[in-house]
Amino acid sequence: MDLRDLKLFLHLADSQHFGKTAKATYVSPSTLSRQIQRMEEELGQMLFLRDNRTVQLTHAGQQLKIFAQQTLLHYQQLKNALTQEGESLSGELRIFCSVTAAYSHLPTILDQFRALHPNVEIKLTTGDAADAVDKIQSNDADLAIAGRPEMLPSTIDFRKIGEIPLVLITPSLPCPVHTQMLEHKPDWANIPFILPEHGPTRRRIDQWFRRYHISNPQIYATVAGHEAIVSMVALGCGIALIPSVVLDNSPETIRSRISVVDHVTLTSAFDLGVCVQKKRLNEPLIRAFWQLI
Numbered sequence: 001m002d003l004r005d006l007k008l009f010l011h012l013a014d015s016q017h018f019g020k021t022a023k024a025t026y027v028s029p030s031t032l033s034r035q036i037q038r039m040e041e042e043l044g045q046m047l048f049l050r051d052n053r054t055v056q057l058t059h060a061g062q063q064l065k066i067f068a069q070q071t072l073l074h075y076q077q078l079k080n081a082l083t084q085e086g087e088s089l090s091g092e093l094r095i096f097c098s099v100t101a102a103y104s105h106l107p108t109i110l111d112q113f114r115a116l117h118p119n120v121e122i123k124l125t126t127g128d129a130a131d132a133v134d135k136i137q138s139n140d141a142d143l144a145i146a147g148r149p150e151m152l153p154s155t156i157d158f159r160k161i162g163e164i165p166l167v168l169i170t171p172s173l174p175c176p177v178h179t180q181m182l183e184h185k186p187d188w189a190n191i192p193f194i195l196p197e198h199g200p201t202r203r204r205i206d207q208w209f210r211r212y213h214i215s216n217p218q219i220y221a222t223v224a225g226h227e228a229i230v231s232m233v234a235l236g237c238g239i240a241l242i243p244s245v246v247l248d249n250s251p252e253t254i255r256s257r258i259s260v261v262d263h264v265t266l267t268s269a270f271d272l273g274v275c276v277q278k279k280r281l282n283e284p285l286i287r288a289f290w291q292l293i
């Protein structure tokens, strides 16, 4: 098994699709399939569960994925140290994102960058995800993780890193809101909502109100930051629509006080991405970062 095998394997682990990986890595599907089979034979384990053309990692596959990521990263570090390339980059990179994104998405985005450019100082500021694009426009941050706004300003470049579905959450401990939500057909117009001040989630809630013909919703509070909304729901103040990743990264003490309402049709997921001022993409630090995402 060599580094190329590991790269092919990692690509397939991400795409979960033989055809897509074969195309993206310029090998024929049969070569790819043989290569993976060879790896499986070498390890004496199935790496993927196959279902027509799509695949899913087995437990052994998941372990190999971690090994492959670490090995390729170490190799890159070594290559970098040997050529002295990249080490010369220094300075400061100011990143803005939500507390959630700092847990959920930032580490994978930054790992490679930090390995390649250890002398660059990362200054991380957390806050309301809905402010991320503004922070870039006002130059308070160099890079930010943001939900894609409906209208992306033409001066901003946005690179997608994931999709964020929304979930409707309600208090799970006994309280008046909990009781209201237990009804077979909840009276949406009379249930208090906790809303984000602005941003993509707010736009989707407004759409959702329109879809459910809730013209005069009960608004318990309008809050900056999805994490604060989650804790207000945990307190029993109301229900809320929030990105599922925010709930997934909440502490257990909070999550245990919340349930997800799954019988309600929700609005579409939004794209999560990294944004930057287009005119700054020529700057060495920013360019180096942009090449890696």
Ligand SMILES: CC(=O)[C@](C)(O)C(=O)O
Binding pocket: 097, 098, 099, 100, 101, 129, 130, 145, 146, 147, 164, 226, 243, 245, 246, 272
């Ligand atoms: C928009 C964004 O950064 C997240 C991860 O979805 C969030 O914190 O809500």
